Amino acid sequence: MCVLTCEEPTASLPGVTYQHERLSANPHDRAGARRADDAWLEERWSDPETRVLVVSGTRVRPADGGLDWVAPADAPEGLRVLLGEHDGRAWFAVIVDAEVSKTAQGEWTPLRGLLPFLADDALAGAPLVFHALGLAEWLFVTRFCPRCGGPLSPRAAGHELACANGHVQFPRTDPAVIMIVTSGEPGAEDERCLLGRQAVWPAGRYSTLAGFCEPGETLEDAVRREVREESGVVVGDVEYFGNQPWPLPASLMLGFVGRAVSTAIEVDDHELEDARWFTRAEMRELAEAGTLLLPQGVSISRSLVEHWYGGPLPGQW
Secondary structure, eight states: OEESOOSSOOSOOTTEEOGGGGGGSSOOBOOGGGTTOHHHHHHHHTOTTOEEEEEETTEEOEETTEEOEEOGGGOOSSEEEEEEEETTEEEEEEEEOTHHHHTTGGGOEEHHHHHHHHTTOSSOOHHHHHHHHHHHHHHHHOOBOTTTOOBOEEEGGGTEEEOTTOOEEOOOOEEEEEEEEEESSTTOTTOEEEEEEOTTSOTTBOBOEEEEOOTTOOHHHHHHHHHHHHHOOOEEEEEEEEEEEETTTTEEEEEEEEEESOOOOOOOTTTOSEEEEEEHHHHHHHHHHTSOBBOOTTSHHHHHHHHHHTSOOSOBO
C-alpha cells in the first residue's frame, strides 16, 4: 500500500491509502465479552500498565502533542468505561462532570480540535479515542428512558443504559452519506466534480455534499436524494468508496462517488449558499492561489476529492 503522494492528477489511484484511513488504522479489541465481568475489570484496572483517558463531558486534555493517557492510580473518580485491549494492555476512559473542563477551557479540547494530530498520536490511535468520545457523547445526552421517562443508569462498562423498568438503551450511530458527484467522461480533461458551500463558512471554503440516511432508504438512494435536494443535480450510478467513524457527535460517514445525469444547479438556500462544478485544472489553480479551501486531510471528504482529482492538493480548512 502507498500513501497518497502523487503530484499530477491521474484518472484512478489503485492501491492508495488515503489520509482518512489513518483514523481507523490499528483498531483495538473491544473485549465485549468482558464488559460485565467485574472481577476481570477490577484486575485490569489494578494493573499499572493499563491506560485511562479522562473525559470531561465530551472534552479531553492534550499533552505533549498527543493525549493525556494516565495510569489508573492517577485517574480521578468517575464513570469507568472499558474501551478494550490493545498492544498487550487494557484501555479505559473515565468520564467526569462536564464542569471540570468548563473551569479550565484552554486545557480541554473537543474531538474536532484533536483531528489534525490524532492519527499520529504516539501512544494510542484514533479508534480508541473515537470509541471513548463517542460513548461519552451518548452518555452525556442520554439521561432519561425514551419509553417511560425514568432515569437511566450505566451498566456493561458504560456500553448500556437501563431504567428501573428494565428498558435498555444502546449507543447510537447514525449513518450519513458523503459523496463526490462527477460529470463527463471519467479521467477526461473536461470531467468535473460538484462541490458546495454553506453560508456560514469562510470565503473560498467548499466541500463534498453530505446528509443523513432516512428510515427505509438505501444508502445509494440517500446519495441521490441529498444531492438533488441540496443542488438540484440528478445522480444516476452510485459507487461505494469507503467509510469513516465520525463521532461528531454520533455518525458513520459512508463515502460514495455519484455520476450525474443532469448538470443544472438549483441550490437549496436552506442548506447551501452555493454549488459549483470544478474541472481538475480549475481546482488546482484555485487551490494553489488560496481561493479554494478544501476539507482537512484526515476527513473522508478530502479523500473523495483527491481520489477524483488523482493526487494531493494544497489548501485545506
